[in-house]
Amino acid sequence: MKQGYLSQYFEGVALKHLSAVEADVNCSNQHEFNGVGALRDILGEPPDGKVRFSAKFLYLTDQDDEPIVEDGFLTWYDSRQKARLERNVMRWEYRLYFPTNLVSQCAAEGDLLVIAKRSDDTLIAIVAEKDTTIERQLMWLFGFSDLTHPGFSVKSELETEQDRIGFAAQVVLEQIGVEIEEEAPNFLDQMLDRFNGSFPKTIEFSAYARSSIQDLSSHDDPDTALIAWMEREEILFRTLEKHLLGEKLRNLTQSGIEDTEPFVKLVQSALQRRKSRAGSALENHLEQIFTDHGVTYTRTGVTERNLKPDFIFPLISNYHDMSFPQARLTMLASKSTCKDRWRQILNEASRIPDKHLLTLEPSISENQTTEMKDERVQLVLPRGLHATYTVAQQSWLMDVASFLELARLRQNP
Structure with missing residues (x-):
């Protein structure tokens, strides 16, 4: 296992697209995946009898922010083992069974199935809806460009350069519930002293990062x-969060409180802070970039129907000045991840028909980017994330430097 690579979290992974039979939950209460012989590379040769792996099942789609999750098991065995031992019939027939659950009930023919083995001998079974961004992201994360044959495609070596965990990989891993373990302990004492042992305002923390x-x-x-600023802020935040949450949990435990409600509220508060902080951090760092490059802007200025786009260029006062040329106005929305939420920006500034959307989400599906083009939304990503997209998509993407050039040109024609 190497730090900073997928092998830190997975011993192996297998991918395939579900067939109609595999996705049909009406057949029986026990269901079988086909073409599983290749799984020996990550699950091993079944010993005598069946092996039951504890498993976490997830169903992911672009329409929902949170996956459907259910704990369960997968059963792995060789159905010909008894015949070999008793009758010397030299045949092998591997099978992987799973019970009906919430995830299998959502699965459909053509959906992507990912079976990943963790270092603790548990499995993650992920079903991603066909032709979605999350499907493309999972294939990119594990280094698969295509799945042409009906059986599983397997990788048991996850320490190549392709498997190095960068910012884009962290985004995808978090969506499947894998907690990134990287921290920056050398900064902890400094942060506790600087922020008086509490969470600071997001703008202060971004500046510190x-x-x-x-x-x-x-x-x-x-x-x-x-990208560097976002990565550093994420690591620093996790370091501070782990310490402060640990203290609060210890205090609750030592107080002898039997009611679980304070523990639940603490966890819910932490999750909400994580979600809101990521978006705010992105906007904070973008503000610094605009300032560094002399680009004037208004953050969350009010437009029609009291809507508040993330950024209006040159200024919100120009937007409301009907004598100011429409062609010189620019709107930029920023979303750390998009999913289907990108459509929320379409009516945020009626005077600006062509919208710009900056995101840090890797490998958005071609279906989604085609819809963005049709709705006159231009996607903006840091240059380092462009390689996660197809060649055809890359020719259309805009990077941050190009957006700055456009904003400056319209600001000072």
């Missing part, structure tokens, strides 16, 4: 700077 990286400025390379 930027200051912790020496010799990095957005002047030369705004695309690289944005």
